[in-house]
Amino acid sequence: MKHLTILGSTGSIGTQTLEVVRAYREEFCITALAAGSNVSLMEEQIREFHPKKAVMWTKEAARELKERVKDLSIEIGVGMEGLLEISTMPETDVVLTAIVGMIGIRPTIAAIESKKTIALANKETLVTAGHIIMPLAKKAGVSILPVDSEHSAIFQSMNGEKKEQVSKILLTASGGPFRGKTREELSGMTVEDALRHPNWSMGKKITIDSSTLVNKGLEVMEAKWLFDVGLDRIQVVVHPQSIIHSMVEYADGAIIAQLGTPDMKLPIQYALFYPDRLPMEGERVDFYALSQITFEKPDEDTFRGLKLAYRAAAAGGSMPTVYNAANEKAVALFLDRKIGFLQIPEIIEMSMEHHKVIEAPDVEQILAAEAETYDYIMQRMEL
Ligand code: NAD
Ligand code: MG
Secondary structure, three states, rough: EEEEEOOOOOOOOHHHHHEEEEEEEHEEEEEEEEEEEEEHHHHHHHHOOOOOOOOOHHHHHHHHHHHHHHOOOOOEEEEEHHHHHHHHHOOEEEEOOOOOHHHHHHHHHHHOOOOEEEEOOOOOHHHHHHHHHHHHHHHHHOOOOOOOHHHHHHHHOOOOOOHHHHHHHHHHHOOOOOOOOOOHHHHHHHHHOOOOOOOOOOOOHHHHHHHOOOOHHHHHHHHHHHOOOOOEEEEEEEOOOOOEEEEEOOOOOOEEEEEEOOOOHHHHHHHOOOOOOOOOOOOOOOOOOOOOOOOOOOOOOOOOOHHHHHHHHHHHHHHHHHHHHHHHHHHHHHHOOOOOOOOHHHHHHHHHHHHHOOOOOOOOHHHHHHHHHHHHHHHHOOO
């Protein structure tokens, strides 16, 4: 039996993880759950999965949850303290990180230090603190199993292969809802347009990130850390049908790929049962019905988010944090209808140009760079 803590249980990845758990009820014990503010869904999850502890980010949400579940013997925690506590519980084996944003850094580090296996969806953590997390996991002898579909595909395509013989990672991208559009067309795109992803149903922030190609940029950095490959060996390939989830090219020219219908439950289940493959219901790829699968080069001049990610990754140190923090702030402003779509990459670029790189930043310095980036944007945008 696997003892699982889920950080971000009420979100897109969190709820799909619980669907996998529901299908294999006898294989799992849910030790703890954490969420931001969705008290009613958390209550339902507690009543169904009986965790020992549950954490809400805000005090009000924690108070309300406590009141709602007072008939149960469950501990309710709050904030970062609560997240750290449930990431290090002695009874937990696996911590699945499905929070959005850099809030995941400290709980992930704490979980690794407590020798938990990490099933990682929260890519922002690796993008900003990969230089701390990867060596720490190695030292602790802890596995970091990717949940992100592309990284799971790469991981599956490397199974049994020698890492030194990898020549290239081919990271596929759907291109998002605005593929093929010009800058002029993009300038008028609304929040609703950007939230209409052609293939995947995901949380709001990552859906916007897919429409700007920032998500792919973050995934390039995530791949660099997870698989220890140079940026020059990570190539993004646009593949609008999202059937090939990513590929790995080897020294002899062979390319190994993982294919499947777009369903996050597969990478989630693979991470939870690795190295086993267990039955999973769902649609299968029908090669007779699939008339074609196509590929293109990403349009990095129109979707500057990707180019800026390579630039941030090449600068290294604290620059990926600034890239990520500026994007988080810009996406929040876009969702609030305070800025236009094309201002998202502009804000990222402006923030990166303003920043002086700190080499190998520690967690405090990463969080300080995040806060400084937020302040700088608010001040520049006069908000
Ligand atoms: P989401 O917005 O649907 O869910 C986020 C979850 O985190 C919610 O449960 C929310 O309550 C919780 N949360 C937010 N802030 C919190 C805080 N401060 N403390 C505690 N809990 C908090 O997001 P998502 O789409 O599930 O994405 C989660 C992560 O997984 C992101 O890093 C995203 O990039 C990554 N990811 C998502 C998908 C996908 O298909 N959704 C695919 C690959 C990677
Ligand atoms: Mg992905």
